[in-house]
Amino acid sequence: MSAGWAVRWLPPVGSLVVLTGLAEVAIRVGRVSPLLLPPPSAVLAVAVSESPALLSASSGTAIAVLVGLGLSAVVGVTIAVGLSTSRFIERAFYPYAIFFQVVPIVAIAPLLVIWFGYGIRAVIASAFIVSIFPVIANTLAGLLSVDPALRDLFRIYRAGPVDTLFRLRLPAALPDVLTGLRVASGLAVIGAIVGEFVGGGGLGVVILGAMREQRTDLVFAAVGYASLLGLALFGLASLASHLSLRRWHASEKELG
Amino acid sequence: MTHATWPGSRRHSLVLSLVLVLAAAWVGCRHQDRDRLEIALNWKPEPEFGGIFEALHDRIFEANGLDIELSGGPGAPVIQMVVAGRTAFGIASADEVVIARARGSDVVALFATYQTSPQGLMAHAERGFDSLAALLAAPGILAVEPGLPYVKFLGSRYDLSHREVVPYSYSIAAFLTDPELAQQVFVTAEPIAARRAGAHPQVFLVAESGYNPYTAVLIARGDRVRDDRGRVTALQAALREGWRRYLDDPSAANAWIAEQNPEMDRESLTLAAAAQVPLIKTDATRRDGLGSMTPERWSTLAEQLKAIGVIGEVEEPTRYFIQPGS
Numbered sequence: 001m002s003a004g005w006a007v008r009w010l011p012p013v014g015s016l017v018v019l020t021g022l023a024e025v026a027i028r029v030g031r032v033s034p035l036l037l038p039p040p041s042a043v044l045a046v047a048v049s050e051s052p053a054l055l056s057a058s059s060g061t062a063i064a065v066l067v068g069l070g071l072s073a074v075v076g077v078t079i080a081v082g083l084s085t086s087r088f089i090e091r092a093f094y095p096y097a098i099f100f101q102v103v104p105i106v107a108i109a110p111l112l113v114i115w116f117g118y119g120i121r122a123v124i125a126s127a128f129i130v131s132i133f134p135v136i137a138n139t140l141a142g143l144l145s146v147d148p149a150l151r152d153l154f155r156i157y158r159a160g161p162v163d164t165l166f167r168l169r170l171p172a173a174l175p176d177v178l179t180g181l182r183v184a185s186g187l188a189v190i191g192a193i194v195g196e197f198v199g200g201g202g203l204g205v206v207i208l209g210a211m212r213e214q215r216t217d218l219v220f221a222a223v224g225y226a227s228l229l230g231l232a233l234f235g236l237a238s239l240a241s242h243l244s245l246r247r248w249h250a251s252e253k254e255l256g
Numbered sequence: 257m258t259h260a261t262w263p264g265s266r267r268h269s270l271v272l273s274l275v276l277v278l279a280a281a282w283v284g285c286r287h288q289d290r291d292r293l294e295i296a297l298n299w300k301p302e303p304e305f306g307g308i309f310e311a312l313h314d315r316i317f318e319a320n321g322l323d324i325e326l327s328g329g330p331g332a333p334v335i336q337m338v339v340a341g342r343t344a345f346g347i348a349s350a351d352e353v354v355i356a357r358a359r360g361s362d363v364v365a366l367f368a369t370y371q372t373s374p375q376g377l378m379a380h381a382e383r384g385f386d387s388l389a390a391l392l393a394a395p396g397i398l399a400v401e402p403g404l405p406y407v408k409f410l411g412s413r414y415d416l417s418h419r420e421v422v423p424y425s426y427s428i429a430a431f432l433t434d435p436e437l438a439q440q441v442f443v444t445a446e447p448i449a450a451r452r453a454g455a456h457p458q459v460f461l462v463a464e465s466g467y468n469p470y471t472a473v474l475i476a477r478g479d480r481v482r483d484d485r486g487r488v489t490a491l492q493a494a495l496r497e498g499w500r501r502y503l504d505d506p507s508a509a510n511a512w513i514a515e516q517n518p519e520m521d522r523e524s525l526t527l528a529a530a531a532q533v534p535l536i537k538t539d540a541t542r543r544d545g546l547g548s549m550t551p552e553r554w555s556t557l558a559e560q561l562k563a564i565g566v567i568g569e570v571e572e573p574t575r576y577f578i579q580p581g582s
Contacts, residue, residue, distance in 0.1 A: 033339050035361050110425045114433075118397065118422040200402075200422040208423065209403030213566055214335065214355050 038217040047221035054206065058225045061192050061202035064120055065233065068127025069188045073181060075128075076135030080173075081165065083136070084143040094140070101133040105191055109198045118200055126195025131184035138180030142173025175249050178241040185233035189226055203229075293491075295474070296328030296337050296346040301517040303444060303506065303529040304472050305347070307369065307546075310509040311498030320490040338363060338477055345476050345491070349373075350469035351405045353576060354558050358567035362478035365577040366488060367495050367547035368470035372535040373463050375406060375471065378431065378447055379438040381456040388460040389414050396436030399424045404440070408564045409467040428453070443535070444528040452524070469557050470549060481578065492547065492580035499546045503533060547580045 020040040027039040034042060047054065079097065083090045105126060112122040146169050154164050196204020203222050210218035245251065297305055308326070311317050317324040327343060328334055334346035335353075339361045348356075348363075356363045377391055377398075385391040392398070392410060398419040400407045410416065424440055428450050431437050441447055443459055450457040462468070474495065481488045502509055506529040514522055541548060551573035558570040 033361055035339050035356065035359050036336055110427055113422075113425050114429060118420070196423075198423055198425050205402045205423065208401065212401060212403030213405070214352070214359050216359075 035214060035216055038220060042217045043220040043224065046215075046217045047224055050218060050221060054203075054222060054225050057201075057203045057206045057222070058229055060120075061123075061189070061196065061204070061226070062229055064123040064192045064195070064202065065127050065185075065188045065229065067120075068124045068192060069131055069181070069184060069233070071124070071128045072132040072135050072184055072188065073177075076132045076180070076184075077139050077170075077177060079132075080136050080139035080143060081170075083140055084169075090140075097133060097136050100129060100136075103129060105130050105194050109194050112195060113198050116199075120199070120201065122199030123192050123195035123201060123204075126199070127188040127191040130191035130194075131188035134183040134187065135177070135180040138176040138183070139173055142176030143169050146172045175241070175245055175251060178237060178244070182234055182237040182241070185237050186230045189230040189233065193226060292323045292325055293344040294325050294327045296332055296334045296343040297326055298328060298332055298334045298347050299330050300519065301513045302520060303510065303513070303525055303532060304369070304374075304442075306502040306506055306509055306513070306529060306532075307495055307499030309498075309513055310502040310506075311494050313509050313512050314498070314501060316494045316497050316501075317491075320494040322487070322490055322494060324491075324494075335361070335363060335475070338475055341477065341480075344480070345474055347472055348475050349471045350473055350554070350557055350576075351561060353473065353475055354469075354554070354561055355405070355567055357571060357576065358561075358569060363475050364478040364481060364575075365470065365473045365475055365549060366481070367474040367492055367580055368549045368577075369472035369474075369499070369547065370470060370532070370535045371538040371540055372461065373406075373468050373471045374443045374532065374535055375462045376441050376443050376447075376459045377438055377462065378441040378450065378457045378459045380431075380435050381458040382435065383458070385458065385460075388462075388464050391438055391460060392416055393418060394436070394438075395419070396438060397422055397430075397434060399430065399437060399439035401440065405561060405564065405566050406462045406465075406467050406469075407440075408566065409560060410462070410465055412564050413465060431455070431457075444532045448524055448527050448531070467557075467560055468553075470553065474547075485578075488578060489581075492578075496546045496580060499536065502529075503537060503546075544579075545581055549577045549579060 116122040193204040196202045338346045392414045395418045447457045510525040554576040555573040
């Protein structure tokens with residue numbers, strides 16, 4: 001247990017300590033103005049002293065991220081299933097799914113407020129728009145790469161399309177769906193914060209307010225909380241992946 | 257309705273600021289002409305900077321032995337650019353100067369264009385508000401930039417509990433569709449646009465509340481200008497002359513501004529230039545000259561910022577500025 005623990009956690013914690021230590025020394029030796037780049041120690045101090053406000057802002061952001069990500073998962077998988085039903089439909093609509101990947105969210109964010117009103121709905125919409133594409137793309141790839149031998153087996157036993165979908169194609173695509181969600185989780189955090197810039201609430205407003213009051217240390221502390229939120233979601237998606245795949249999929253078996 | 261970002265809003269877009277910081281760093285690395293000095297603006301060319309454009313147009317800077325170039329733009333992190341030494345001068349507001357100094361940066365004000373702050377709150381005239389307090393007490397959305405010191409100040413003084421405070425969306429589209437919405441404005445910008453879009457805006461100056469920072473203030477790094485007083489005095493004199501001429505007749509400079517900022521048509525420029533005159537020319541400037549400042553005003557502002565918890569320490573007021581003509 002202890003040896004495994006050390007192997008697992010020592011490298012990331014060690015690199016964090018070394019890198020922030022170097023940044024601290026460089027900033028102090030270079031006498032960089034704290035307005036331009038605050039030393040990590042100052043950021044950490046603010047992250048602790050302002051933790052009640054930052055935690056409550058983070059929880060607001062987290063709710064919007066989770067709802068947006070949940071919508072991405074449901075809508076994204078549904079769209080991918082629809083696209084996978086025929087080559088014709090895929091060719092007709094898949095190119096337009098790419099729209100979601102390239103949409104400059106900063107540019108359309110003000111419109112979200114007009115469409116959905118101020119508050120959490122605009123924030124959820126922003127998180128949803130930036131996080132749905134990786135779900136569609138990965139799920140579709142998974143659905144289309146089912147083992148041909150298994151597909152033949154289902155055909156020989158005359159399984160209907162619904163059975164084939166739920167008993168073969170979706171389970172086979174599950175690892176890809178979860179990979180899509182892991183990619184989407186980080187994007188959803190970015191999307192939510194950009195949404196909050198215009199819709200209000202959460203870490204987005206804390207960041208804007210801190211910039212306006214020239215509290216660069218608070219800006220970085222808020223960004224740190226956003227990173228932790230992204231990390232937690234990534235961990236959650238990885239855990240879901242581990243729990244659902246550990247019995248049969250190569251990617252999780254070897255880790256276990 | 258014209259589709260545009262409105263000239264008066266003061267968005268500090270995170271993304272844009274970061275891009276501009278990087279751009280400023282790159283610009284700073286280039287070889288620079290030793291005697292050429294930059295003034296970083298915090299918005300697009302518009303009448304707010306009329307005196308600067310007039311001074312460039314009429315070669316007043318050159319007549320005062322200065323070689324001036326403009327930089328910056330919407331979202332430019334002007335204070336940070338000045339502190340980092342990427343630009344010699346910049347345009348900011350007095351509260352930004354006080355806050356920057358409280359955060360440990362030696363920034364000083366050299367010329368205060370607006371003696372009365374052009375920041376205001378705009379509502380629909382149909383609502384019939386008779387005061388800033390009545391506007392703030394009514395229900396509906398209040399769209400303001402998060403972290404604006406004056407919003408904190410208003411919150412400390414008036415009842416905002418019936419207002420839903422949301423971020424300003426940098427467009428008056430929401431104002432035009434929501435009869436209860438009130439929003440922040442620069443009096444020379446959004447109200448003119450709203451009126452031209454068919455609305456009947458009513459504007460209350462924030463200054464009415466007693467919070468009245470000098471705005472469109474020329475700033476520099478204190479350690480650089482204290483040893484270079486000759487050049488500072490020349491720059492202040494050139495700006496004063498530029499503003500005197502612009503207030504007298506803005507048409508030539510406005511034509512030049514219109515060329516550089518296609519989003520503003522000539523009529524908007526003329527209206528904005530006329531609307532700002534009483535904010536620039538006051539009893540104080542008739543006594544002490546255009547752009548002048550008083551220790552009392554700086555002291556009041558710093559005390560107000562301290563009272564609302566934005567800064568910790570108030571300095572000796574003369575540390576905040578160098579008086580033009582002194």
